Amino acid sequence: MRGFSLALAITGIAGAAVAQDYVDPPRGYVNGSATSTPATPGVKTQAETAIRGYFSSDGLKFRAERVRIATSVTRGFDQRIAGPISIVCGEYRQPDAPDDYRSYAWFYVAIKKSDVLWSEADTVADGHSMAYDDCQGAGMTN
Numbered sequence: 001m002r003g004f005s006l007a008l009a010i011t012g013i014a015g016a017a018v019a020q021d022y023v024d025p026p027r028g029y030v031n032g033s034a035t036s037t038p039a040t041p042g043v044k045t046q047a048e049t050a051i052r053g054y055f056s057s058d059g060l061k062f063r064a065e066r067v068r069i070a071t072s073v074t075r076g077f078d079q080r081i082a083g084p085i086s087i088v089c090g091e092y093r094q095p096d097a098p099d100d101y102r103s104y105a106w107f108y109v110a111i112k113k114s115d116v117l118w119s120e121a122d123t124v125a126d127g128h129s130m131a132y133d134d135c136q137g138a139g140m141t142n
Helices: 002-013 043-054 129-137
Strands: 017-024 061-075 081-093 105-112 115-121
Touching: 002 115, 043 061, 043 081, 043 115, 061 105, 081 115, 081 129, 105 129, 115 129
Parallel strands: none
Antiparallel strands: 017 061, 061 081, 081 105, 105 115
């Protein structure tokens, strides 16, 4: 029975990217053993560029972007990647969409130094999905 419970627990967390020990430099919020390592300059721009790669249209609008630094990250069952890693979360909308909260979808980008480790973009039609879950797991959806 104990093995079955463990298997259920592992299955439940398998799809989410998890980042631990965050630092939010603007407010100095520290959780766990994180240090006050500053974010790599230009990570928001790099994250926006990664998300634009998902779409053929130009002019995506971004809002509510937040950057945190993780001492390490993992994705699903992948091996943990040591940091510092910049985590960028926020919302975007298509240029022809109305400017209201229902037109925005979440994105998540993990960047180490100047390399994008992975990026995810939810769509408005799908509602909250992988990117939102990962941003929520990183404590960046509030």
